[in-house]
Amino acid sequence: MALLELKQVTKVYQVGAVAVHALRGIDLMVEKNEYVSVMGPSGSGKSTLMNVIGCLDTPTSGTYILDGKTVHDDRIEQSSNGKLSDDELAFVRNQKIGFVFQTFNLLPRITALHNVELPLIYAGIHKKDRIEMAKEALRKVNLEDRMHHQPNELSGGQRQRVAIARALVNNPSIILADEPTGNLDSKTSREIMQLMDHLHDEGNTIILVTHETDIAKHAHRVVHFLDGLIASDELTPKGKG
């Protein structure tokens, strides 16, 4: 069974009187430990797809199953749990999703360690365990020595590594990285992508949104989006080899 399964997923936004069809019926399966890039011009629907996969948004119609859990299924009556409530969506985000954003999205006035602790706080994990787990996550991204620094005392690459540690800390089913190198110079980008590759080697499932072909090549599979539909879905040389 696939780790992630989307069937005929659509998303329609109502902007004033106009209905914008961001997703027009997406079928997508991602297996455990896959490394998938999502590419496409802006407005092609890739961000909407990430929001739906990351449970920040719900589809207008279609089925979405994540790690055996039905997040959305419009064939099932709402009353019998065909659609998750806001709190249930928050729980899925907390337990199964690790977000890495282009703009890092760390809380500015707390230390790196505390930033990494946050998902564990919402998971209700006891303080002592929490600090150990957060330190371990920071160790994985090689930032143990900077854990008591606030984000503004860290370089861009270091901030992104803190964000990755935060994404990892809850052992999520999927790491969703939305343009993770978009705000970084090329040298730092390479370091971050090496880290992503390493995480994949360790068994994590990664979905990466990017518009840079070089970055997309790190993945084993590239999905191209155009006008709310999947235009192509193929293995990269790395995936074939």
Place this chain on the structure above:
Amino acid sequence: MNLHEVLMSSLDSIRQNKLRSFLTLLGVVIGMFSIIGVMTAINVLQNSVESNLNVLGTNTFFIQKYPAVQMGGGTHWKYRNRKNLTYADYLQLKDRFSGPATITAENWHSGDPIKFEDKQTKNSVGIQGVTPEWEFSSGYFLQSGRMISRNDLEQMRNVIILGQDVVDVLMPQYNPVGQTVTIRGVKFKVIGTLERKGTIFGQSEDNVVIMPLTTHLKMFASRWTSLGYAIAVMKMEQFDEVQDEIVFNLRLIRGVPLTEENDFEVVSNTSLIDTFNQVTGAIKMAALLISSIALVAAGIGIMNIMLVSVTERTREIGIRKSIGARKRDIMNQFLLEALVLTELGALIGIVLGILAGNLVAVSMNVSGVFPIQWAIIGVIICSVIGVVFGTYPAVKAARLDPIEALRYE
């Protein structure tokens, strides 16, 4: 997310905006300060009244034309139109009454100094005319000499007893008994001095002189003069009975029809304390009302600043939601922040209020109080304010769409 975590994070955000937080909670501080300050001051006064009023003597009550304290406007005419309480009424009352009590008639005057050789007292000295029964109802005791006698009264003698303050001013180095003092040019022979009695509400009770009532009336009476009758009951358990009998007889003497209320006032320790409590109760209500308005205004200030805070931290809310914060986590965080602000303000206000209220105690030389019940009521009011005005911003924060919030610059 547990309470401790939320608490820490709200304290953090308050600390990060020190000036703003301080200005916001200033409103709460002022509101609480006025509640607690007034309540503490009144409690101090009440304590002091209840201990001081025993000086009147628990077994004594008074009959007079005007009430001890007049509440509300527009009723003064009702008292002023009453017939004066006269010496003749007094003599009749004494004739008719044979119960276990003594009845004293008194008249009070001030505004004239007492002179002795080249010295004189201030005008504020109280000049009191009394009947001999005064000995039993006044609570004063002789230090030297003798009391006012029946002969003094009947023969309108120019004799006088001096309070210790008067002795101190006029003749500290003399034996006062046998000296002669003058009031309005009339000579009075000093027949005794009173033991020092001390102060009540910061006012000396020893700044008085005592003379026979008849002499007093001859010198000071006008068409406005109305006497006071002091009735000292022998046994406490006969107090009510005696009071009823005195009232009954006085109504007869003054010809009050059965259907009408008394045309005089009965004042006792209990009635004084009642009246005092009525007055302080009204002040308390007013203080509570005004302070509550101030607190509501402060609450609006808190709501305003929390709305600003929610807008400023839209992105933070988005981040928190993306990593798994539920609506209720966000809601709790902002609600608690508002509550911490109000409670902090409440705490500062309570401390300042108690300090200010007890300054009254220090200035009046009575023991201080800690109005715990008002502190608790204050904290409850502040909690309600915090919840009422913190809820809307907190709900607004909790309802933010995570995608919109993450995109917010």
